[in-house]
Amino acid sequence: MNRILFCCTADNDLLRALTTDDHRPLRYEEPAAALDAAAAGDTVLVLADGYPERRTAFPAELITVAAERQVSVLVEYPAELPGLDAEPETATLERLVITDPRLGPELGLLAVHACRYLPTRQPDTLLWLARVAGFDTAVYGLPETAWSALYRLPDAPVLVATTQLSRFGRGRYEPQSAWIALWQGILRVLQPTVEPPAMIIPGAVSPRFGRDDVLPADAAAAAVTAYQDWLRRAGLLLDQDQERAVRELMITGEAVQRDRLPAGTGDGSHGVAEGFESTIQPDGSQRIRLPLRADCIAETAMVLALDDRGSDGPRTARNLIDYLRGPSGLCGGERSDPARPSYGLIGWGVGTPAWEIANYGDDNARVILAWLLADATLAVPDGHRELISAITANFRTTGRTGFRGDRIDQPQLAEHGWQHYFDGSLINPSAHFEAYLWACYQWAYAATGYRPFLDRTRTALITMMERFPGGWRRNDVTELARILLPLAWQLRVEPSDRFRGWLSDVIDALLSRQDASGGIGEVEAGGIDLFQVARSNEEYGTTEEPIIFATGDPASDQLYSSGFALLGLYEAAGVLDDHRVTDAADRLADYLIRIQLRSDRPELDGSWFRSFDFRRWAYWGSSGDAGWGAWCLELGWAPAWGVTALALRDRGSTLWDELAKVRPDPAEAQDVINSMIPVTVGTE
Template sequence: KPYSGLLILADEYPQTTTLADGGILERASEVGLRTYIEFPSHVPDLKVGKPAEVRWERGIIATDFFEPRLEEMSILDLHKCSYVSIDIPDPIMVLGRVAGLNRAVYGLPEHQNPLLARHPRLDLLIGTTKLSNFATGRYSPADDWGHVWQAILGWLTGGRWATSLDWRPGVTPAYSREEALPAEVELEALERGLNWFTNSGLLGGGDGEGVDGSSGLMEGFSSLIDPDGGQTMNRGLRADCNGEGAGAMSLGKIIRNDHPGCQISENIIEYLFEGPVFSQGPRKDPASPSYGLISWGASPPADSIYYGDDNARCLLGMIEASAVLGLKRFNAGILRCILANFRTTGSRGFRGWRLEEKDLQERGWRHYFRRRVTLFAPHYEAYLWACYLWAYRETGYRPFLTRALRAIDLTMKQYPEGWKWTNGIAQERARMLLPLAWLVQVQDKPLHREWLTMMGREVISLQDKSGALREELGGPGKGSYGPPRSNEDYGKHEATLMQKNGDPICDMLYTTNFAFLGLHEAATASGDELFIGAEDKLAEFLCRIQTRSEKHPELDGAWYRGFDFSRWDYWGSNADAGWGVWSIESGWTQGWIVSVLGLRRMGLSLWDLSEGSGVKDHLDVLLEGMMS
């Protein structure tokens, strides 16, 4: 029939390449039947290699085949696809390691493989992978893959294809940008966020054991998306994720008193203090300089490393859970850990990037307590200051306040030129909100309010009308993990999700999650409508972009790291070596977003919720044993 086309699809992908008789392809071309074949085992005139699997490669449009909808150098992601190599001239799309958000900013990569190409002799279009897997495999961005297939079908039918493609990716935002939200949308998001913890398979070892939290909470899901649309668990056990997850799950009590999250939360905290690793070994020995610290992770070398920020977030989650559940039995451990971090914090109130067990044992804690170190990087320092301010309020031990205030004062005087940034300056500002809010709670002075208001305005200046908080890079030479500087640099280290300032990308791992907590606490501390309005807008945005998936229940009710609020899709530069666009972090991301939704439901700040903890009962004994 005129304007007909033939599609030979890879039904056995990725296990088996597509078998097609060369004679059929020849005959189809002879009679004018345009043909598309994908993931082929054989193509006339061409040498086809063995299948290989993508790790960092992405698709790049190399011609004007898809214009005007998709321009040359546009980037698309096929995730963890398999492909065959073919030596063919002038490919339409190529596969390669490429830097950029939406476009290949450094041009086509040196090493590339055709992804879609015309046969040099036959009326044949060749896809070297299963391009038809775009829906199941959740190829990104979703809308762009619709344009790809409109063009392929248009070519097959001689330009006569006019039907729009209608499909729904396996994981989508819960609500569109403009969709009217139900009255109880925050409660719905809270419940779904809580359910994610138990549905994710991350509790225990993923083998059905320890699902009550007694074996901890695994880190999350990696950013790699498999051909079936699922994602690989990140099975690492980190203290911060466990503490933060425990804090969030305790809020199941809002839903009902016998919510499973309540007992899971308590079990996780017990695991952190009494389990086989995190608080054991030298950390359990009162004579050890690492006494009271909680290790970064459960496996070497992380079991001998101490990030102050990770300990701080673990502590904040445990403080939250203890307050929600009315627990007192962990108070000694909580205060012990705060003091363990405090006595390894220098005289100016900074603790530095991280400490290691070997160095602690060699130098002793007093070496660190006397240091005059500074690190103007709130990502690493700010949440310990918040812990010290909280501990001062709870115990009256003035050195907690003195060192925290000294560090905050020095840090604010260095803003912005003196600040170091990790993945961007936006996250550093977001991290600073919590200690500034709690400083106003402790000492409500004009200068402290001025600091909080100034930093809040900086954070809110990046808020889109949708409520999203746009990422922003800091000054040159001050950052640790900026965008890739070349195609070859893509995927080799931690990285931001954006390529340049102005990109409509928000980050739920490093910025938005902590801004949500900071804005919530700032709103309570200041009563300022500036903070209240920004927090409300951000809450609505987070309810809209929470994942929804019937096909992948383990991914339903979560928040991915990256979101493009212009496309309204999970998208970004997936250059980060460990935590890319589609990663889900059980603590940093899920923990704090769920926690703040719960606090909003309760009408409380974390500061007010946790007042009167009773940790002071253990102060004298711990001071005598740890600070003398």
């Protein structure tokens, strides 16, 4: 009987995966001892105990010993073999690419994240490490810059892995099913006549429920509280020392290991860090993204304000809003000076000039809506003047057509003045950048009666929908999800059959992408200058791009799409007498509940990764986005709005109903508007 002998520590992931109550593989401390114990036909696996700091000792003379004893060998991350003279490097965007059919599909992809590897190119290579475009297949083939990840030594029964392939558990390699197939394939290469044993990989993370599990009656409430608890446990709420460190570290980079920040726990008074980057380190950790972003701060406050368990959530929410308004600086400087054209706007983030100069309309919109909901939930009696100022500041940089554009930076606004934009005729058919500002204007019209809020929003929505379905900058799921909110709210402020029909058309388009699992699959719809798939291997990872490569790749996007779709569907259900919409929203809600992260790692448990493959039922996707890849965890954005939609559904309410509780003083609101847009300025 051919055996597999191990030379590794007892906690090696592969050893544990092949160990059962009925079978405990032989394990040795030294390669020579394992080879000495092996018989002809056996396999010795010399695994990288010292990885990533120390390479594996495997003297070249042991190759001869293995050949003489007719023993096959796999050695990981070796120190002394010919052709491995270069120093180890760290992978960034590279993935494993299969070129041997025994290991998996031709040009199939696997993630080893930020692995350390030995750069070499060998002729008999079974598995490559390369920067390639594609969802689960290297669609443009193997580039010339690929490195051997697993190769066979010439004239010897030895396979060499240039990284630690056996670290699939601790390193959180994905997808798990493909890693099982890969290792069974490697064992077949080593022992061609033996069927490899079954393997179980205990992952560090998993979906909270299976695809077909019956959900508990309280599953939605549990998902909401799990996310609220994650916000507290993840280590992203900053105290004073941590905020100071974040501002200092931002000068040299936007992501750091957790130990670069002082120990401590914040209460919202010093903001929150942005989240965790997508890249997974060899120890399974993810670096903290540092920027102090207005949207992340406000949307975190919104979710914590909804925590009605008697916790410190509401107090932390209030602290976050107060931090946003004051000490953060996001509303300070020129943005707090009524004489400046940027008065009332909210900065993108703080830490470096690149963050501080930007005024994104969508970021402002989500801050405003989240701030409104936090105030409504906490029954805050004041602060409404600031919100009216923020809405008016965005409105007076919105053109006659109702479009504002992606962003207006401080220097351009100072140069041109706000009226240049207010009198403009820009057309920017992008719901991602424009739609939630329209929702702000609809709320503001209902709250103040200021007619131009409604008129310009109506004009913009008509322009958008007359161009539907093929005339938007992007025609993808995110765009469909984002425009649902203002279309639904238009029926609140100005009901009409025309807009009711348009809302139904968008819902039809969105639900055509809904999988039986409840998830909404992304589509690759082309587009102009943003969120394009890579057109070559070299382009992969150089800009923001989707988590899929082509329509039909079975992935949903939890950062940009799913939560916004859930919110929009429930808001639409509030104005449409259509059970189909409610049923679809409920299926999407159940899907998000199922795929919420479960993990022993507190910085992961209770949140959502950006990408989920609903065919594999695993966290997988194309991770070429520059900054927000498949495994990123972002405070705010779609996860926060999805949780909010779940919480409001359980309360039998909608976002519109909740925001109606915020009642600014009409006279004060009109004074703010008149001071920022004098009545002498035309609005038509």
